[in-house]
Amino acid sequence: MSEPLLMATGLEVTYGGRRTLAGQRVDGVKVLHGVDVAIRRGETIGIVGESGSGKTTLGRALLRLVDTSAGEIRFDGTDITHLPDANMRPLRRRMQMIFQDPMASLNPRHTIRRILVEPLLLHGVARDRQQAEQRVAAILERVTLPQACLDRNPHELSGGQRQRIGIARAALLEPDFVLADEIVSGLDVSTQAQVLNLLKELSTDLGLSMAFISHDLSVIRAICDRVYVMRQGRVVEEGPCERVFSAPASPYTRMLLDAIPLPEVDPDWLWRVSGNEDAA
Amino acid sequence: MTKPLLSISGLSAVSDRDGGAPILRDVALTLERGEVRGLVGESGAGKSTIAKALLGILPRTVRVTGGFVNFEGRDLLRLPQKALRDIMGSEISLIPQDPQTALNPGRRIEAQLTDGLRLKRGLSSREARARALTLLEEVHIRDPERVLRCYPHELSGGMRQRVLIASAFALEPKLVVADEPTTALDVTVQKQILRLIRGLQEAHGTAVIFVTHDLGVVAQICDSVTLLYAGKVIEEGRTSDVLSNPRHIYTKALIAAGPRYDRPDAGLTPVPSDVFDELRHEIRLHDGSRPHV
Numbered sequence: 336m337s338e339p340l341l342m343a344t345g346l347e348v349t350y351g352g353r354r355t356l357a358g359q360r361v362d363g364v365k366v367l368h369g370v371d372v373a374i375r376r377g378e379t380i381g382i383v384g385e386s387g388s389g390k391t392t393l394g395r396a397l398l399r400l401v402d403t404s405a406g407e408i409r410f411d412g413t414d415i416t417h418l419p420d421a422n423m424r425p426l427r428r429r430m431q432m433i434f435q436d437p438m439a440s441l442n443p444r445h446t447i448r449r450i451l452v453e454p455l456l457l458h459g460v461a462r463d464r465q466q467a468e469q470r471v472a473a474i475l476e477r478v479t480l481p482q483a484c485l486d487r488n489p490h491e492l493s494g495g496q497r498q499r500i501g502i503a504r505a506a507l508l509e510p511d512f513v514l515a516d517e518i519v520s521g522l523d524v525s526t527q528a529q530v531l532n533l534l535k536e537l538s539t540d541l542g543l544s545m546a547f548i549s550h551d552l553s554v555i556r557a558i559c560d561r562v563y564v565m566r567q568g569r570v571v572e573e574g575p576c577e578r579v580f581s582a583p584a585s586p587y588t589r590m591l592l593d594a595i596p597l598p599e600v601d602p603d604w605l606w607r608v609s610g611n612e613d614a615a
Numbered sequence: 616m617t618k619p620l621l622s623i624s625g626l627s628a629v630s631d632r633d634g635g636a637p638i639l640r641d642v643a644l645t646l647e648r649g650e651v652r653g654l655v656g657e658s659g660a661g662k663s664t665i666a667k668a669l670l671g672i673l674p675r676t677v678r679v680t681g682g683f684v685n686f687e688g689r690d691l692l693r694l695p696q697k698a699l700r701d702i703m704g705s706e707i708s709l710i711p712q713d714p715q716t717a718l719n720p721g722r723r724i725e726a727q728l729t730d731g732l733r734l735k736r737g738l739s740s741r742e743a744r745a746r747a748l749t750l751l752e753e754v755h756i757r758d759p760e761r762v763l764r765c766y767p768h769e770l771s772g773g774m775r776q777r778v779l780i781a782s783a784f785a786l787e788p789k790l791v792v793a794d795e796p797t798t799a800l801d802v803t804v805q806k807q808i809l810r811l812i813r814g815l816q817e818a819h820g821t822a823v824i825f826v827t828h829d830l831g832v833v834a835q836i837c838d839s840v841t842l843l844y845a846g847k848v849i850e851e852g853r854t855s856d857v858l859s860n861p862r863h864i865y866t867k868a869l870i871a872a873g874p875r876y877d878r879p880d881a882g883l884t885p886v887p888s889d890v891f892d893e894l895r896h897e898i899r900l901h902d903g904s905r906p907h908v
Contacts, residue, residue, distance in 0.1 A: 385803065386772075386801055494658075523657035523828065524869060524872045524873050525868070525869065525872050527874075528873075528874070528882075528883045528884060528885040531874070531883060532885060550801065552802075553874040553875050553882065554874050555876075556874065556875070556876040556879050557879060557882060576879070580876050580877070580879075591802060591803065594805065594806040595802055596805075596806075596809075596834060596835040597831050597834065597875065597877065598833070598834045598870055598875075599858060599859070600834050600835075600854055600855040600859070601834070601835065604835050605806075605809060605810050605813055605835050606810065
């Protein structure tokens, strides 16, 4: 079998470590303790965990947005762990990110047109402005937004519309890999279902590999092939979603699942204490 | 039959900022003593506006255009400020959404927990402190002496939410308004907090208005539920009836839209556009019959 598109082995990330002027070492806080992740072509993996589990740091490390203190990251056969910025730049187009808060990630002073057209020209994905505009028009239709959106600013759109712009922006650059970090956590359920379905379709159509970070196991179950369950900077369980969700091997995964309230009345649910809840 | 604790009728409100757009449309709601009622809806449904009306903290931009909020024979909308202040905290209290900002960062937990006990119940400092310790034990804080000496930033989010729950129940109110109290918390902490609220509520016979967007939370903690859309009550009833046998197509659609870890093929159905057409139609009919709104 061919090598995964994106693979990390023994990944460690430490925040805040430094050397003082006197040359003394100050230890930082280690937030990832040797994590292994492999994402095959066309595969969507989920990274799930509670706050402080290191899921966001793991995502950022995979994209080389934070420095790693140990371990190796390989993208499409190349070791990118310590690749200089100049050599990273051509890869940046191929590794895109969709952010949690589209209001914070879209420039409020730019029109949607500018937000979508500029990266196409910058990365040379489109020949000229005319071709870029054509592609933008096509993707808008794809994410079911009216063309009139193009002349708006981000704040004039609803949360769900903004998140679809975030998806369109990433997809336009024809990436191989997309990282989506908590992209539906601020949305209403009805909007959330639309955005997730759209993402699912796009990733299938474009053959994307995707890492989907969420604290919500139900969302992960809905769109991922495999899942990594993280706790305190370590992967406590990994496997295909069908298996992990129906027969979790780790008591921690079991506890996370038991803590999800389902929309069916279950008079005992509230009083069922699972595992070592207080330690969570 | 005894009188209900709370009875809201015909409550309508408009936003002065949005050119008089209606935000509550003829809302009616009756709450019995000791009942836990879920107030659900998506953003803009008006659930928080109702909660704020109950607490007398409606923003200036919201103008009530009609209706009554009757709490034990007193209309909260027409009560003088002084009388309203006497009720708030003492008979009606709040568990806020955001445990990070709801506590005063410059005062120790002890000061914040004992204020109400001293000022509204006339306890001495020593009595108030003893009561505060008991309250912290009731919300399962293991080292209450230490927590009393802490400033809010020294506590985790879950611990702060426990302190706020202790504070909401401190004066033995008849009604607690919980405004999305677990939205910012991890699921495992959420479950502990829900258990805590339900436990205290049962022990003290307190009625609770629980504002949430999560039908799962409603199913596990609420006796009854009111579903809102655009400020209008769409469906209400006992939680088990509404969830297992929803009457309105919007309720059905919302249940089907939520993803479920246990039934991956069941959830994630987007709300069909004809459901929204139907909702818009109902709202037009409603607004049309009330030209003054």
